[in-house]
Amino acid sequence: MNERQNKILDYIIEKKKVDVTELSEKFEVSQVTIRKDLDQLEKGQMIQREHGYAVLNESDDINIRLATNYNVKKEIARKAAELIKDGDTIFIESGSCCTLLAEEIAKHKSNVTIVTNSTFIASFIKNYNTVKVILSGGEYQPGSGVLVGSTSLNTFRTLYVDKCFIGVDGYISGKGFYGSDIDRSQVTRTMIQNAKDTFVLTDSSKFGRSALSLLAQPGDSLIVLTDNNISRDMKNSLITDGIRLI
Numbered sequence: 001m002n003e004r005q006n007k008i009l010d011y012i013i014e015k016k017k018v019d020v021t022e023l024s025e026k027f028e029v030s031q032v033t034i035r036k037d038l039d040q041l042e043k044g045q046m047i048q049r050e051h052g053y054a055v056l057n058e059s060d061d062i063n064i065r066l067a068t069n070y071n072v073k074k075e076i077a078r079k080a081a082e083l084i085k086d087g088d089t090i091f092i093e094s095g096s097c098c099t100l101l102a103e104e105i106a107k108h109k110s111n112v113t114i115v116t117n118s119t120f121i122a123s124f125i126k127n128y129n130t131v132k133v134i135l136s137g138g139e140y141q142p143g144s145g146v147l148v149g150s151t152s153l154n155t156f157r158t159l160y161v162d163k164c165f166i167g168v169d170g171y172i173s174g175k176g177f178y179g180s181d182i183d184r185s186q187v188t189r190t191m192i193q194n195a196k197d198t199f200v201l202t203d204s205s206k207f208g209r210s211a212l213s214l215l216a217q218p219g220d221s222l223i224v225l226t227d228n229n230i231s232r233d234m235k236n237s238l239i240t241d242g243i244r245l246i
Contacts, residue, residue, distance in 0.1 A: 095167020
């Protein structure tokens with residue numbers, strides 16, 4: 001996305017539903033240009049078009065999360081992609097930062113194999129031929145586009161990789177990172193157990209939040225990538241917990 005499209009997305013997130021005329025006046029470009037911008041946002045599955053309106057995509061939760069703090073998450077994804085080499089095989093768990101990481105890999109890396117339980121990620125990068133995607137199988141959660149259950153768990157139990165990338169819903173000092181869904185958390189923990197290093201991709205708003213199910217804890221060889229709005233106290237907590245911060 002270009003800078004104007006980023007600003008349009010932020011505006012749609014704020015308003016939820018905006019007509020093309022309002023966007024044209026707000027950003028001082030023609031309605032034709034606005035429609036082209038909206039086409040790009042719709043291709044990215046972040047908005048929907050409805051009879052002259054742009055509407056925030058609320059058809060499932062992953063699209064909402066993808067659109068929220070998009071620019072910050074995009075930069076986190078770009079930094080994470082720098083850690084991946086051509087030819088790597090990696091685990092990627094579901095989540096908005098992880099989705100954008102998969103896109104960065106597809107755009108800028110070659111011969112990377114992504115093993116994931118996210119059908120959303122597989123669909124998001126389906127038009128790229130630079131990566132190989134292996135889906136775990138399992139019970140399908142339509143809201144998040146995630147596969148869970150015994151079949152998914154068995155996939156990750158039988159593989160071992162150097163790098164695993166996960167998203168989180170919260171972090172509590174001294175305890176670790178948490179997710180909101182028990183079944184998804186179980187799969188994520190299995191990924192972590194079968195990877196040398198785990199990289200947590202999250203914007204700074206998640207620090208200090210609690211969630212239902214433990215994903216990862218101090219001692220799991222964790223590296224966190226986040227934005228620079230993280231508080232000094234949280235930085236110190238991560239260091240105390242033995243977690244590397246980027």
